[in-house]
Amino acid sequence: MGKTRVEAFSDGVIAIIITIMVLELKPKPDTAELAGLKSLLPVFLSYVLSFLYVGIYWNNHHHMFHSTRHVTGGILWANLHLLFWLSLFPFTTAWVGENHHAPMPTAVYGFVLLMAAVAYYILQRAIIAQQGRDSLLAAVVGKDWKGKLSPVLYLAAIPLAFVSSWISDGLFIFVALMWLVPDRRIERVLAKREKE
Amino acid sequence: MGKTRVEAFSDGVIAIIITIMVLELKPKPDTAELAGLKSLLPVFLSYVLSFLYVGIYWNNHHHMFHSTRHVTGGILWANLHLLFWLSLFPFTTAWVGENHHAPMPTAVYGFVLLMAAVAYYILQRAIIAQQGRDSLLAAVVGKDWKGKLSPVLYLAAIPLAFVSSWISDGLFIFVALMWLVPDRRIERVLAKREKE
Amino acid sequence: MGKTRVEAFSDGVIAIIITIMVLELKPKPDTAELAGLKSLLPVFLSYVLSFLYVGIYWNNHHHMFHSTRHVTGGILWANLHLLFWLSLFPFTTAWVGENHHAPMPTAVYGFVLLMAAVAYYILQRAIIAQQGRDSLLAAVVGKDWKGKLSPVLYLAAIPLAFVSSWISDGLFIFVALMWLVPDRRIERVLAKREKE
Amino acid sequence: MGKTRVEAFSDGVIAIIITIMVLELKPKPDTAELAGLKSLLPVFLSYVLSFLYVGIYWNNHHHMFHSTRHVTGGILWANLHLLFWLSLFPFTTAWVGENHHAPMPTAVYGFVLLMAAVAYYILQRAIIAQQGRDSLLAAVVGKDWKGKLSPVLYLAAIPLAFVSSWISDGLFIFVALMWLVPDRRIERVLAKREKE
Numbered sequence: 001m002g003k004t005r006v007e008a009f010s011d012g013v014i015a016i017i018i019t020i021m022v023l024e025l026k027p028k029p030d031t032a033e034l035a036g037l038k039s040l041l042p043v044f045l046s047y048v049l050s051f052l053y054v055g056i057y058w059n060n061h062h063h064m065f066h067s068t069r070h071v072t073g074g075i076l077w078a079n080l081h082l083l084f085w086l087s088l089f090p091f092t093t094a095w096v097g098e099n100h101h102a103p104m105p106t107a108v109y110g111f112v113l114l115m116a117a118v119a120y121y122i123l124q125r126a127i128i129a130q131q132g133r134d135s136l137l138a139a140v141v142g143k144d145w146k147g148k149l150s151p152v153l154y155l156a157a158i159p160l161a162f163v164s165s166w167i168s169d170g171l172f173i174f175v176a177l178m179w180l181v182p183d184r185r186i187e188r189v190l191a192k193r194e195k196e
Numbered sequence: 197m198g199k200t201r202v203e204a205f206s207d208g209v210i211a212i213i214i215t216i217m218v219l220e221l222k223p224k225p226d227t228a229e230l231a232g233l234k235s236l237l238p239v240f241l242s243y244v245l246s247f248l249y250v251g252i253y254w255n256n257h258h259h260m261f262h263s264t265r266h267v268t269g270g271i272l273w274a275n276l277h278l279l280f281w282l283s284l285f286p287f288t289t290a291w292v293g294e295n296h297h298a299p300m301p302t303a304v305y306g307f308v309l310l311m312a313a314v315a316y317y318i319l320q321r322a323i324i325a326q327q328g329r330d331s332l333l334a335a336v337v338g339k340d341w342k343g344k345l346s347p348v349l350y351l352a353a354i355p356l357a358f359v360s361s362w363i364s365d366g367l368f369i370f371v372a373l374m375w376l377v378p379d380r381r382i383e384r385v386l387a388k389r390e391k392e
Numbered sequence: 393m394g395k396t397r398v399e400a401f402s403d404g405v406i407a408i409i410i411t412i413m414v415l416e417l418k419p420k421p422d423t424a425e426l427a428g429l430k431s432l433l434p435v436f437l438s439y440v441l442s443f444l445y446v447g448i449y450w451n452n453h454h455h456m457f458h459s460t461r462h463v464t465g466g467i468l469w470a471n472l473h474l475l476f477w478l479s480l481f482p483f484t485t486a487w488v489g490e491n492h493h494a495p496m497p498t499a500v501y502g503f504v505l506l507m508a509a510v511a512y513y514i515l516q517r518a519i520i521a522q523q524g525r526d527s528l529l530a531a532v533v534g535k536d537w538k539g540k541l542s543p544v545l546y547l548a549a550i551p552l553a554f555v556s557s558w559i560s561d562g563l564f565i566f567v568a569l570m571w572l573v574p575d576r577r578i579e580r581v582l583a584k585r586e587k588e
Numbered sequence: 589m590g591k592t593r594v595e596a597f598s599d600g601v602i603a604i605i606i607t608i609m610v611l612e613l614k615p616k617p618d619t620a621e622l623a624g625l626k627s628l629l630p631v632f633l634s635y636v637l638s639f640l641y642v643g644i645y646w647n648n649h650h651h652m653f654h655s656t657r658h659v660t661g662g663i664l665w666a667n668l669h670l671l672f673w674l675s676l677f678p679f680t681t682a683w684v685g686e687n688h689h690a691p692m693p694t695a696v697y698g699f700v701l702l703m704a705a706v707a708y709y710i711l712q713r714a715i716i717a718q719q720g721r722d723s724l725l726a727a728v729v730g731k732d733w734k735g736k737l738s739p740v741l742y743l744a745a746i747p748l749a750f751v752s753s754w755i756s757d758g759l760f761i762f763v764a765l766m767w768l769v770p771d772r773r774i775e776r777v778l779a780k781r782e783k784e
Binding site for chain 4: 394397398400401404405407408409412415465468469472475476479480482483486487490491494495496497500
Binding site: 201205209216272280287295300 | 415
């Protein structure tokens with residue numbers, strides 16, 4: 001089966017997730033002053049972080065399906081499973097935004113990040129299983145140290161939120177920046193294959 | 197007429213339906229504790245079930261149109277009719293979520309599931325009518341026992357909600373799981389046709 | 393310039409419009425009874441009518457662009473102009489739904505329908521101007537009595553809302569049904585052209 | 589890498605941004621009179637202006653990617669950066685709408701317009717850098733006086749909002765109209781290239 005509609009549907013869901021998070025950013029009634037903006041700062045910062053994360057997921061999803069040819073029923077459901085956890089980002093972002101530095105929302109934010117990472121890993125495995133160990137995706141993913149380190153850091157951030165939410169927030173920002181650093185693996189592998 | 201835009205529009209509508217349901221999952225003000233999360237549990241569970249159902253519909257819709265070549269005006273309207281009933285899922289999900297185990301919301305949830313199943317059946321008939329009885333879709337659908345059993349179970353769940361909402365919820369979950377079990381019909385039929 | 397992205401963007405906007413209207417259909421807190429559902433009936437009926445209208449617009453838009461080859465800057469803006477008026481449907485639907493049979497919301501509902509019809513007409517003219525008088529679209533549109541009668545009826549419905557909103561509602565329903573009656577013009581013209 | 593999915597994702601996000609802004613346009617409870625509509629006028633006017641701006645961005649984005657062949661990781665992120673600032677339009681539109689002529693919301697509205705213009709400029713540079721100085725896009729953009737004048741006017745509008753919000757609003761409207769004037773650069777360059 002072709003992959004076009006899976007990509008289109010995922011694009012749609014991710015586009016909606018990344019956009020409806022901004023609905024949380026509601027101007028409080030009767031505040032046309034700078035103070036009103038200041039009180040929205042925590043909500044805004046959570047929004048920026050979650051926008052970054054959803055952007056990273058879209059980017060990686062885009063790359064992953066770029067090196068996928070066919071999709072099976074299993075891949076469709078692994079993809080929906082990933083979209084499910086991503087769809088909880090607006091909720092956790094809103095909760096953290098409204099209760100900045102409260103341990104429970106921070107821990108739940110980390111838990112949903114963790115589950116999304118696990119879901120992404122399952123999807124990646126499902127695609128590689130279908131494409132073969134020597135497929136383009138398998139070569140591109142390689143050792144995947146980022147994909148393996150991220151869930152460990154999310155997992156650490158969950159209990160640490162009860163020590164200090166600053167540590168957890170720091171870990172979330174660190175992982176996001178780690179993924180933002182350009183990753184030339186796909187382009188390198190593609191260039192190498194073309195040479196051979 | 198081509199089917200690309202019908203698929204794209206349906207993907208858009210289904211992507212929005214599956215995502216806006218999460219807007220119901222609003223953190224209550226001033227609850228940054230586990231208790232706040234607990235109080236959201238019924239809303240969350242309704243969301244999971246409805247996400248599953250919309251996912252199943254998207255999956256089946258994807259398969260159905262995959263084995264469709266042309267669309268007629270009748271198919272366009274049968275498709276919009278299906279999207280109409282699916283668009284009511286966010287409402288019924290919210291109502292059930294806020295009034296867990298109340299008979300009326302549970303019955304209405306079942307009624308909308310029933311109507312969506314009927315609309316899906318009509319759409320399927322419209323496509324087969326246009327494609328011919330020996331088309332790929334007709335072969336794939338075959339006896340379609342799942343498609344015939346589901347509305348019967350939804351129909352049973354409506355009055356049973358007034359006996360105990362647990363029975364209805366159990367039926368809804370049972371039908372969802374029934375569809376989740378991988379269905380290799382299309383892949384089998386396709387493989388068989390290629391051999392011939 | 394190609395038309396793919398204009399179609400995709402329009403599909404996206406129309407898909408969102410048709411779906412967010414359902415957000416108005418909010419279960420009232422503490423009503424898990426049939427009475428709660430009954431109080432939502434006017435909102436529901438407005439939703440059904442508007443869903444029908446947006447569905448008709450999508451259908452016609454789909455047909456119109458199907459017989460379009462290239463788009464110009466003028467067509468892009470005429471299309472955005474149509475989307476603007478369609479984007480007001482959720483607002484007018486909500487206002488009518490909450491104030492059933494109040495003359496002002498009914499008149500405004502009619503006004504937005506009228507402006508959408510005008511915008512559709514402008515878009516149609518812009519495409520025909522670009523495609524030529526003997527293009528497929530010009531042949532398909534033909535005398536376009538539906539397209540000419542509809543704005544007249546909307547225009548009549550606006551002042552009549554202050555006499556009785558029942559008349560206006562009747563006119564809105566009549567126009568919707570008029571468009572629902574299958575219109576085989578495109579299929580007939582296409583079939584005829586193939587013969588020649 | 590192909591550009592199809594970047595276009596589709598951007599279309600999705602922009603379609604949602606342009607549509608959810610209308611959610612601000614909520615009928616006040618218990619106002620079925622003309623007065624209720626009048627009180628919504630400032631919100632409506634902000635909506636019209638922002639709809640125009642998002643429409644202009646979509647139009648320009650459409651043209652820019654039309655003359656782009658390949659996308660790199662850098663372009664993907666520059667695009668997400670633009671979408672981030674566009675995603676704040678619903679917030680600033682709502683804030684300005686609810687506090688018409690208050691200096692702070694007007695200044696923030698201008699700031700987000702400025703940042704979107706900067707993000708658009710960065711994206712344009714990233715694409716030209718990848719495509720080469722003598723690419724189609726570079727030829728089309730040319731001296732880009734509109735792209736250079738707009739941020740200057742936004743920048744001026746920010747402090748001027750504290751003098752009189754009328755000046756800032758005037759500048760915002762002026763820039764929007766400046767972009768609305770048809771720009772035949774791409775069509776001219778394309779026509780010229782075809783001749784050669």
